[in-house]
Amino acid sequence: MKVLKFGGTSVGSAQRMKDVAKLITGERKIVVLSAMSGTTNSLVEISDYLYKKNPDGANEIINKLAMKYYDHVEELYATEEYKQKAKEHIKSIFDLIRTFTKDLFTLFEERIVLAQGELLSTGMVNLYLNECGVNSVQIPALDYMRTDKNAEPDPVYIKEKLLKLLDQQKDADLYITQGYICRNAYAEIDNLQRGGSDYTASLVGAAINAEEIQIWTDIDGMHNNDPRIVDKTSPVRNLHFEEAAELAYFGAKILHPTCILPAKLNNIPVRLLNTIEPKAPGTLISNATEKGLIKAVAAKENITAIKIKSGRMLLATGFLRKVFEIFENYQTPIDMVTTSEVGVSVTIDNRKHLEEIVDDLKKFGTVTVDPDMVIICVVGDLEWENVGFEAKIVHSLKDVPVRMISYGGSNYNVSLLVKAEDKKRALQALSDHLFNN
Ligand code: ASP
Numbered sequence: 001m002k003v004l005k006f007g008g009t010s011v012g013s014a015q016r017m018k019d020v021a022k023l024i025t026g027e028r029k030i031v032v033l034s035a036m037s038g039t040t041n042s043l044v045e046i047s048d049y050l051y052k053k054n055p056d057g058a059n060e061i062i063n064k065l066a067m068k069y070y071d072h073v074e075e076l077y078a079t080e081e082y083k084q085k086a087k088e089h090i091k092s093i094f095d096l097i098r099t100f101t102k103d104l105f106t107l108f109e110e111r112i113v114l115a116q117g118e119l120l121s122t123g124m125v126n127l128y129l130n131e132c133g134v135n136s137v138q139i140p141a142l143d144y145m146r147t148d149k150n151a152e153p154d155p156v157y158i159k160e161k162l163l164k165l166l167d168q169q170k171d172a173d174l175y176i177t178q179g180y181i182c183r184n185a186y187a188e189i190d191n192l193q194r195g196g197s198d199y200t201a202s203l204v205g206a207a208i209n210a211e212e213i214q215i216w217t218d219i220d221g222m223h224n225n226d227p228r229i230v231d232k233t234s235p236v237r238n239l240h241f242e243e244a245a246e247l248a249y250f251g252a253k254i255l256h257p258t259c260i261l262p263a264k265l266n267n268i269p270v271r272l273l274n275t276i277e278p279k280a281p282g283t284l285i286s287n288a289t290e291k292g293l294i295k296a297v298a299a300k301e302n303i304t305a306i307k308i309k310s311g312r313m314l315l316a317t318g319f320l321r322k323v324f325e326i327f328e329n330y331q332t333p334i335d336m337v338t339t340s341e342v343g344v345s346v347t348i349d350n351r352k353h354l355e356e357i358v359d360d361l362k363k364f365g366t367v368t369v370d371p372d373m374v375i376i377c378v379v380g381d382l383e384w385e386n387v388g389f390e391a392k393i394v395h396s397l398k399d400v401p402v403r404m405i406s407y408g409g410s411n412y413n414v415s416l417l418v419k420a421e422d423k424k425r426a427l428q429a430l431s432d433h434l435f436n437n
């Protein structure tokens, strides 16, 4: 069985929901849906007002959002019977949200509010399918998707529960489930973090050992560079999981980075497809490597580089540990690392504790900080014994000042750190040299 995930814009209007319905009928499958686009942001805003003890502010957004949903009902359903069912579904959800405007509001209530977007969209699409005569059923994510005490998904629990739920609905032709939402180790309603619907699809795919996981968006697969910035980009047809993981993490917006691992571990291909052009081949992500090819470039902004220079690094064991420990103490992940005999440079994208980190690092050496940097990540078959590839990448940037270069961490990427103001010309130069001649 295949797992298909549709993002917020793919279910962003009544018409788009109808288009999705057309795409998912036919052979039996599991369909994971996001909330309609903009809904989760509105739910965040509602929560924000409630945290600030401003129920009027919250109510204004709740009313606006509810109106939008009632408008979709008129357009989506043909019969009075289903219009009524949909209105009842929407009403019950907004009634629940409104109960939180009257009482103490904490993280616990916020997570319940945030879960309503996916419950709205899946309920509406399922009703529409039923109205069209499709034998579809909902498989509630809150009954099988679960995280453990470390807030990591619990694959054993997920598999056991999901298989049981599917088995109870053996006769259904189509299964609809919510992306993003789950229960945590304490059985409270929780979520897999913003953008987490891709993760749901991947976890569901792994649990049922799916034939394929499809991520449907409104872009034609992953491009070899950022089409908003660079001229002449083209879609990449095949990517290795590790190439996709690097691209997703380093800026390619099309796929959430967490989604790669469950699929990779279970060797389930992930296909990126386009709802606007459903017949287009998209991008296939799998464990297969295409030999000798540089595939794509992505960029991640708002990076800060930190250099620690120390005479004491020479022959010192434990120096790197001490440096890394400081970042760990402030829960600040490091993206890139380069080392020399007298110093080490690292990059971070979370500047929240920058001041304290720099302060602590000063115990070990002279510290310099370069803000406003960009990581440019080049992926492809960059196995170290292949000759010429790293040279070609570096040569492409011969006119751009490069602050750090990282190669050899995996067989699939080279990362380079440049100034934000050089991002565009660095990306263009890489496209021109690597792909367009
Ligand atoms: N609706 C959630 C969000 O907007 C999850 C998702 O769309 O992937 O973050």
Ligand code: MG
Residues within 6 Å of the ligand: 007, 008, 195, 196, 197, 198
């Ligand atoms: Mg998304």
